[in-house]
Amino acid sequence: MTGKVYIVGAGPGDPELLTVKALKAIEIADVVLYDRLVGRKIEEMLRNMGKEIIYVGKNSCENGAERQKNINELMVKLAKEGKIVVRLKGGDPFVFGRGGEEIEYLIKNDVPFEVIPGLSSVIAVPTSANIPLTHKGVSSTIFVITGRNLEDIGKSALNGTIVVLMGKERIREICKRLIELGKSPKTPVAVIENGTLDDQKVYYGNLENIGDVVEKNVKGVALIVVGEVVELGRKFNSRRVSFSQTSSQPQ
Template identity: 45%
Template sequence: MTGKVYLIGAGPGDPELLTLKAHRLLIMADVVLYDRLVGKEIIDLIPENAEKLYVGKAKSLHSLPQDQINSLLAEKAKQGHMVVRLKGGDPFIFGRGGEELEELIEENVPFEVVPGVTAAAGCAAYAGIPLTHRDYAQSVRFLTGHLKDGTTDLPWEELVHPAQTLVIYMGLTGLKEISQSLIRFGMEPSMPVAIVEKGTTKEQRVFTSTMKDIYDVATKNEVKSPSLLIIGEVVTLQSKLEWYGKY
């Protein structure tokens, strides 16, 4: 009998951001394939008798290529297992969940998607940065700083807008190019920027600066991945909202 695959968003790190459904399914799993960005406290929730398979990816270092992960999900489900694919953040926001589901459909394997708190929402909230605000930003745009071909070639002209918040995932490696390109296409060098490192976890660090100086700030403070880049006037609210949020 064929089992089933549950594609679950684990959120950005804090285990209390797991949905009730995600938690229920995780503690029932036979097999769990988990990513590098899944927090240790969440991994600790996996049942002791479940098969745990690490399939994480770092820059230029994949423990398992994506096509093999896709095949493994189908294989484990066809063996009759309840398979949980645990992904950091939300599976459908830069999580490659769609690619995995395409393989399952081809293999006639049943599946279900359980959304998770994406890093943009979780990290911004924990850092005290509202992604939208009636006075500062009427839209928000999520982008990845690491494209499929390894470049950081984004639609720069579309991104320079005064009433828009930009949230860039995986933007640390290309941070210098990102800041220089946005300024070259018209963004004010004084535009507020925040970097949230290891957001929602106990190791979270938040650095705010300007578009012109953010690369130097990140270098000086030895910021590491995973880090999220938030660009826009809403960042000016960070110090006030974060401070009051601690009470």
């Protein structure tokens, strides 16, 4: 008897940001196939739950298409054995997560499935750093790209806020591209390392100098925000520290 595959978004890494529905699927799973961007804390949670877990993350040096083929085949194999499979993906399954490709393969092989949305790092990570992606009078649009497809950065990205996923290694190229398209070299940039986790760090700069900042400091997973909203985030963070230092405790 065929089992079922749950395509589940794990959110940005903090286990507390898993949805209730995602956690329920994990609890009934016989096996969990998880990605690299799911994060260490969620991996530890799975181990503590006694789940059978299989790492299926991709590295930049691997053949992505071949690796994805293996993942697809493994999902089908386990489901055909009658198992409940959770395919756990960082963020949301349909935001640069190949969730659609996996569903196409499950349909082709007559495997029942269900998709459970996750909190995308596109939204969660800037918010955790107190950076509003939209703000009245500052930005009313959001342009989301990955650092792997610089050709997708066109004139439409020049207005509003730009969010770059998986762009740390190519940040200099990204900044150069934006300047060539017409962005001011002084446009504010924030790089959020290990967003939503205990060791989250935020680095500020502009298109002209952020490459140096990242090269010297950033080692973990990073998300990049470009636009005037970054200055709001810097102000909000400075005021948060000030308020926490001076506010009195409730009686």
